Amino acid sequence: MLEPLLFELSDPGQYNDYLPALDVPEAKLDMPARAALPLPEVDEHTLVRHYTRLSHKNFSIDTEFYPLGSCTMKYNPKINEVVASMPGFALAHPLQDESTVQGWLEVLYEAQRILAEVAGLDAATVQPLAGAQGEFCGLLMIRAYHESRGEGKARTRIVVPDSAHGTNPASAARCGFTVTQVASDEHGCVDMAHMREAMGPDVAAVMITNPNTLGVFEKDIEKLTALAHEHGALVYMDGANMNAILGQVKPGDTGVDVMHFNVHKTFSTPHGGGGPGAGPVAVRKILEPFLPTPYVVKQGDRFTFDYDRPQSVGALHGYWGNSGIVLRALTYILRHGSSGLQEISENAVLAANYILARLRGVYATANENICKHECVLSASELRAKYGVSAWDIAKRLPDYGFHAPTVYFPTIVKESLMIEPTETETKVTLDAFCDAMLKIAEEAASDPDLLHHAPHTMPVGRLDEANAARCLNLCWAAPENDSSCQNGTPHDAHREVPQASTY
Amino acid sequence: MTYTALTEHDKAEMLRTIGVASIDDLFADIPAALRQHAKLDIGAPLSELEVRRKMNSLAARNVNFDQAASFLGAGMYDHYIPAVVPAIASRGEFATAYTPYQAETSQGTLQVIYEFQTLLCQLTGMEMANASLYDGATALAEALFMAMAVTKRSRFLVPRAVSPFYRRVVNTYMQGLPVAIEEIPFADGITDAEQLTSRLSKDVAAVVVQQPNFFGCLEDVQAIGEAAHAQGALLISVFNPVSLGLLPPPGSYEADIAVAEGQSLGIAAQFGGPGVGLFCCRKKFARFAPGRLVGTTTDEQGREGFTLTLQTREQHIRREKATSNICTNQALCALMASIYLSAMGPQGLKNCAEQSYHKAHYAAKAVAKSKGYELAFKAPFFHEFAVRVPSSVAEVNQRLLEKSIIGGYDLGRDYPELENVMLLCCTEKRTREEIDLLANAL
Numbered sequence: 001m002l003e004p005l006l007f008e009l010s011d012p013g014q015y016n017d018y019l020p021a022l023d024v025p026e027a028k029l030d031m032p033a034r035a036a037l038p039l040p041e042v043d044e045h046t047l048v049r050h051y052t053r054l055s056h057k058n059f060s061i062d063t064e065f066y067p068l069g070s071c072t073m074k075y076n077p078k079i080n081e082v083v084a085s086m087p088g089f090a091l092a093h094p095l096q097d098e099s100t101v102q103g104w105l106e107v108l109y110e111a112q113r114i115l116a117e118v119a120g121l122d123a124a125t126v127q128p129l130a131g132a133q134g135e136f137c138g139l140l141m142i143r144a145y146h147e148s149r150g151e152g153k154a155r156t157r158i159v160v161p162d163s164a165h166g167t168n169p170a171s172a173a174r175c176g177f178t179v180t181q182v183a184s185d186e187h188g189c190v191d192m193a194h195m196r197e198a199m200g201p202d203v204a205a206v207m208i209t210n211p212n213t214l215g216v217f218e219k220d221i222e223k224l225t226a227l228a229h230e231h232g233a234l235v236y237m238d239g240a241n242m243n244a245i246l247g248q249v250k251p252g253d254t255g256v257d258v259m260h261f262n263v264h265k266t267f268s269t270p271h272g273g274g275g276p277g278a279g280p281v282a283v284r285k286i287l288e289p290f291l292p293t294p295y296v297v298k299q300g301d302r303f304t305f306d307y308d309r310p311q312s313v314g315a316l317h318g319y320w321g322n323s324g325i326v327l328r329a330l331t332y333i334l335r336h337g338s339s340g341l342q343e344i345s346e347n348a349v350l351a352a353n354y355i356l357a358r359l360r361g362v363y364a365t366a367n368e369n370i371c372k373h374e375c376v377l378s379a380s381e382l383r384a385k386y387g388v389s390a391w392d393i394a395k396r397l398p399d400y401g402f403h404a405p406t407v408y409f410p411t412i413v414k415e416s417l418m419i420e421p422t423e424t425e426t427k428v429t430l431d432a433f434c435d436a437m438l439k440i441a442e443e444a445a446s447d448p449d450l451l452h453h454a455p456h457t458m459p460v461g462r463l464d465e466a467n468a469a470r471c472l473n474l475c476w477a478a479p480e481n482d483s484s485c486q487n488g489t490p491h492d493a494h495r496e497v498p499q500a501s502t503y
Numbered sequence: 504m505t506y507t508a509l510t511e512h513d514k515a516e517m518l519r520t521i522g523v524a525s526i527d528d529l530f531a532d533i534p535a536a537l538r539q540h541a542k543l544d545i546g547a548p549l550s551e552l553e554v555r556r557k558m559n560s561l562a563a564r565n566v567n568f569d570q571a572a573s574f575l576g577a578g579m580y581d582h583y584i585p586a587v588v589p590a591i592a593s594r595g596e597f598a599t600a601y602t603p604y605q606a607e608t609s610q611g612t613l614q615v616i617y618e619f620q621t622l623l624c625q626l627t628g629m630e631m632a633n634a635s636l637y638d639g640a641t642a643l644a645e646a647l648f649m650a651m652a653v654t655k656r657s658r659f660l661v662p663r664a665v666s667p668f669y670r671r672v673v674n675t676y677m678q679g680l681p682v683a684i685e686e687i688p689f690a691d692g693i694t695d696a697e698q699l700t701s702r703l704s705k706d707v708a709a710v711v712v713q714q715p716n717f718f719g720c721l722e723d724v725q726a727i728g729e730a731a732h733a734q735g736a737l738l739i740s741v742f743n744p745v746s747l748g749l750l751p752p753p754g755s756y757e758a759d760i761a762v763a764e765g766q767s768l769g770i771a772a773q774f775g776g777p778g779v780g781l782f783c784c785r786k787k788f789a790r791f792a793p794g795r796l797v798g799t800t801t802d803e804q805g806r807e808g809f810t811l812t813l814q815t816r817e818q819h820i821r822r823e824k825a826t827s828n829i830c831t832n833q834a835l836c837a838l839m840a841s842i843y844l845s846a847m848g849p850q851g852l853k854n855c856a857e858q859s860y861h862k863a864h865y866a867a868k869a870v871a872k873s874k875g876y877e878l879a880f881k882a883p884f885f886h887e888f889a890v891r892v893p894s895s896v897a898e899v900n901q902r903l904l905e906k907s908i909i910g911g912y913d914l915g916r917d918y919p920e921l922e923n924v925m926l927l928c929c930t931e932k933r934t935r936e937e938i939d940l941l942a943n944a945l
Contacts, residue, residue, distance in 0.1 A: 002806070002807065003614065005614070005617075005618060005621075006618045006621075006622075006841075006845050007618075007621065014848065015848055015850045015851065016585070016846055016847070016848065016851060017851075018583060018585045018846075018847070018851060019583060019851070019854055019855065019858065019931055022857075022858050022861055022862075023934060023935040024861055024862050024865035024935050024938070025861070025865065026861050027860065027861050027864030027865065029749075029860075030883040031721055031750065031883050032751060033749055033750070033751075034747065034748070034749060034750055034751050034752065034755075035751075037625075037626075037747070037748065037849040037852065037853060038625045038849070039622065039625050039626065039844055039845070039847075039848055039849045039852065040622075040845055040848065041848045041849065041850075042845055042846075042848065044585075044587055044846060047587065047591075047842070047845055047846055048587060048590075048591065051591045051594075051615075051842065052591070052594070054610075054611040054614055054615060055591075055594045055596035055597055055611050056596065056611065057609075057610040057611035057614070058596045058597065058600045058608070058609055058610070058611035058612055059600065059605075059608035059609065060595055060596045060597070060598075060599040060600040061595070061599035061600075062595025062596060062598075062599045063595070063596060064608075066600075066601065068601055068604075071601055073601060074506070075506050075508075076595075076598070076599050077506055079551050079554060079555065081593065081598075082555070083554070083555070083558045083562075084773070085589070085771075086558065086559065086562040087562070087567045087568075087569045088559075088561070088562025088563055088564070088565040088567050089558075089561075089562050089565065089773065089774070090567075090771040090772070090773055091567035091568040091569055091581075091771060091772060092565045092566070092567050092568075092772060092773070092774045093568075093573060093575045093579060093581070093772050093774070093775075093909065094579060094772070094774050094775030094776075095575055095577055095579070095912050096565075096566065096575065096909060097897070097900060097901075097904070100565065100566035100904065100909070101564075101565045101566070101774065102564045102565070103560075103561035103562055103563065103564030103565040104561075104565050104774045106561055106564070107561060114545050117543060117544060117545055118543060118545070120540075120541075129637040129638070129641070129776070129777075129831075130637065130829075130830065130831040131830065131831075132818070132828045132829055132830045132831070133637065133641075133828075135828065136828060140675070140678065140679075143679060165819070166817075166818040166819040166820065166821070166822045166825070166830075167818050167819075167828050167830050169818075169822040169823035170818035170821070170822055170823055170825040170827070170828035171828040172823060173823040173824070173825070173828070174676075174827070174828045175679065176679050176680050179822075179823045216532075217532045217533050219532060222534070222537075245533070246543075247541055247542070247543050248530055248533060248538060248541050249533050249537045249538055249541045250537075250540060250541055253537050253540050253541070254537060264831075268506075270598045270599050270835070271599065271600065271601045271602070272597075272598055272600075272833070272834050272835030272836075273597055273598075273600045273601070273602070273603065273609075273612040273615075273616075273834035273835055273838070274601065274602035274603065274612070274634070274795065274831055274832050274833075274834040275602075275635075275637075275777075275831030275832050275833045275834055275835065275836075276637070276776070276777030276779075276831065276833045276835060276836055277831050278777075292675075313675060313678070314671060314672075314674055314675035314678065315640075315668070315671040315672050315675055316641075316672060316675055317637070317638055317640060317641065317672065317775070317776060318578060318579075318638050318639055318640035318666070318668040318669060318672065318764065318775065318776075318778075319579070319668065319774070319775025319776060320774065320775050320776070321775070321776055322637075322776040322777040323773055323774040323775055323776050324771075324773035324774070324776060324777055325776070325777055327773075331554055331558060333545065334546075334549050334554050334557065335505055335548060335549055335551065335554050336505050336548055337545060337546050337547045337548035337549065338542065338543035338544060338545050338546065338547070339547070339548060340505045340548040341543055341545070342543065343505070343507055344507065346526045346529075347507040347508075347509055349526070349529050349530065350509065350514060350517055350518070350521075350526055350529060351509070351517075353517075353521045353523075353529055354517040354520060354521060356521075357520050357521045357522065358520065369532075370521075370523070370528075370529050370531070370532065394605065395607065398605075398607060398608045403605065403608055404605050404608070406604075409819070423506070423507045423508070423509075424506050424507065424508050425508055426508040426509070426513070427508075427509060427510075427513040427516070427517065429508075453803060455607050455608075458607040458608060458610075459607075459610050459808075460606075460607055460610060460802045460806055460807075460808035461607070461802035461803045461804055461806065462607065462802055462803050463606045463607060463800050463801070463802050463808045463809075463810050464800050464801055464802070464803075465606070465800065465810050465811075465812070467800045467801065468798040468799065468800035468810045468812040469798070469812050469813050469814075469815075471798075471800075472786075472789060472798055472812065472813070473798050473799045474617075474620050474631045474632070474786075474789070474796055474797070474798050474812075475620050475621045475624045475630070475631055475632070476617070476618075476621040
């Protein structure tokens with residue numbers, strides 16, 4: 001089952017000739033040339049087989065149900081890719097004269113406009129490259145806003161709920177802010193009493209996720225944003241969970257001042273095995289002057305980049321962002337229109353509640369009543385009774401043909417399993433998944449060892465992740481100078497916590 | 504029902520199982536007043552055919568490389584992309600998977616990334632590479648953060664000959680932090696060595712050098728590296744991956760961190776993104792590295808496999824103490840770069856780099872022969888060169904466009920002293936005929 005490494009397939013002398021012969025005279029080389037270039041030598045046919053076999057060793061949305069909570073693993077319509085590969089889009093240089101890229105500028109402009117509308121805010125930038133960079137961008141704008149009011153030095157703290165994605169505090173730290181964590185109540189919502197205590201004149205912003213990472217709509221969201229504003233702080237919303245509320249509620253109406261979208265989640269641009277994504281940011285009017293440069297504007301019939309933005313936080317990407325990803329997102333949004341986006345959230349929430357209803361009782365649930373786009377179960381009872389953990393369940397699901405849910409996140413629920421089915425699965429698939437989950441609960445009682453050693457049908461069995469950190473091997477070396485662990489480069493690794501976290 | 508997959512019959516059954524009367528009841532936790540305002544105003548749904556037509560007409564409003572010969576570079580290059588690259592990278596098993604958190608179901612992506620990390624080590628001569636970052640500019644910003652963590656110093660020397668696009672992003676990332684970024688001037692197209700040395704001292708965290716630099720010129724990287732190291736500063740190299748088919752790699756001149764934009768390795772320009780940030784460094788810095796890392800390990804039966812590793816550096820575990828806030832890598836673009844490098848192989852990449860070099864030099868000669876045009880610098884260059892033009896760069900480009908040529912970048916936009924100077928680029932794709940046409944059209 002092991003697929004050889006590319007380097008083991010190297011067959012010296014193999015060469016794929018893609019280029020024509022040189023048609024100009026050779027110039028003198030006025031620099032020292034490189035001595036050896038130790039890349040593998042593989043014929044194209046062998047390469048195609050290699051990568052095709054590797055592709056078979058992946059679970060993906062195109063092949064399996066992938067209910068990874070907080071990641072919105074929905075079907076990625078093929079039209080997105082067809083549009084992105086149109087030569088007019090794919091083969092355009094970012095520095096071409098604006099008159100030669102009016103189509104591209106219109107795409108970015110339309111995306112800015114539509115995303116602002118979906119957010120219920122006044123403007124949007126499509127430059128941020130991912131959710132985490134969107135957070136970073138939003139926080140820079142928040143600081144610039146406070147600075148413009150003479151409060152930049154005073155407001156140094158960001159308040160973040162303990163259920164937030166790890167990127168929230170990490171982005172705040174990257175900007176030089178300190179972070180105060182506030183607790184969640186027993187429903188997973190922000191504890192308003194704690195929030196009140198955490199507020200003060202030094203708070204620059206409150207970062208919230210709504211619906212939160214328990215899949216629960218923050219019932220006190222309006223009180224929470226009002227509280228932040230009373231203290232002169234702004235409210236940032238992590239839009240990772242927008243799939244739950246598209247067309248149901250506009251974040252701007254809840255008092256949020258700035259938010260990002262994860263278009264690879266909500267708007268189906270593919271996840272690509274971890275990227276590329278894009279993290280457009282929408283803002284209220286008061287933050288508009290601080291948006292990244294450049295910003296696409298319309299002047300009469302023409303679209304143009306506006307660089308004259310003296311209060312801008314600057315550039316976040318070498319050019320204009322992941323335009324190719326924004327294009328896919330716009331294609332998807334146009335397919336759906338207003339009514340289609342609303343249908344997405346209706347179906348996504350219905351599917352999550354259906355799973356919650358079918359598994360409630362057998363698994364403990366963190367959601368009391370209804371949930372939004374995802375539900376959070378707990379394996380803590382199975383662990384107490386049979387010694388079977390959320391980790392074991394996650395490892396067993398692939399044997400039934402399903403990717404695991406997110407486990408051990410949110411951390412506020414013990415032995416958590418966070419399940420997000422999305423709107424693009426049939427009832428047949430949802431039922432098959434629920435049946436597997438119920439069967440696994442039975443297995444936990446009858447044969448816990450089966451679960452402890454799962455998976456049993458994957459290309460590899462359960463992998464020792466701690467060992468990977470202890471014996472750090474990040475790069476293949478030819479056998480004669482093997483740097484793997486037995487030859488001794490042990491790494492003083494921290495203890496690796498098994499966490500299939502999110503984002 | 505665009506891509507939603509539940510029939511009306513399914514929905515009715517599911518609502519019964521849940522025990523509510525309608526889907527509306529599932530949103531009862533959202534205050535009614537908020538829901539009333541939620542109606543979107545973005546138009547009606549479009550059929551696939553309509554969307555295709557609309558997007559086709561927008562695409563037609565862009566001039567693309569198939570219609571015009573492009574001499575535009577400045578960090579993003581029109582190299583040939585072998586058909587095998589998009590053919591493999593568009594496979595749904597790769598494109599629609601997520602970050603390989605669950606190793607056992609993601610061995611394909613994980614092995615690809617491990618091979619990518621290795622290919623980059625081979626290409627650059629560096630000891631390790633991560634699973635990629637967003638783009639070249641943000642990779643440089645991350646390199647500065649890492650240099651700070653490694654050296655516990657916070658002064659940086661950044662030549663003006665480093666891409667202004669990269670320097671802009673670095674400034675964005677560093678704003679508000681106790682960090683000093685000092686620009687080093689250039690003389691005759693390369694970094695002023697005297698200025699650089701005079702600013703170097705024991706408080707400098709790192710010196711940045713771009714090879715070839717933004718003007719296409721070749722820096723004396725060896726000397727700059729030695730000067731930096733003599734003061735205990737790190738050398739951060741910004742390299743051009745295709746150029747390494749010809750030029751000595753960052754490892755050979757003792758770069759401590761090497762970063763690049765990987766777009767030229769088989770990734771379409773797409774108006775600037777997504778590309779892929781390449782990030783390599785010394786192995787002893789592994790725990791300070793940003794982004795994902797894939798390592799090898801074994802399963803319960805002793806079989807070899809791959810997994811994400813050193814995750815304790817990362818935001819989802821360390822939160823505000825993480826080495827970076829980064830969460831995505833550009834795995835799909837890293838896959839494209841891997842296929843490109845392995846399909847081209849050592850001979851192919853060398854050929855590509857050499858042809859780019861020869862064609863750029865042929866073009867430089869041809870252009871310099873035109874009346875009123877002269878090369879702006881005398882320094883040796885790789886595949887880009889700066890030309891002083893007799894009128895504004897915009898005027899020249901407009902004239903070129905009429906001949907179906909995409910002209911060069913206007914350096915005056917970023918360098919006031921380089922007004923009327925145009926940066927031209929030749930990849931292996933430019934033919935002698937196109938270059939002659941360019942020279943004649945000037």
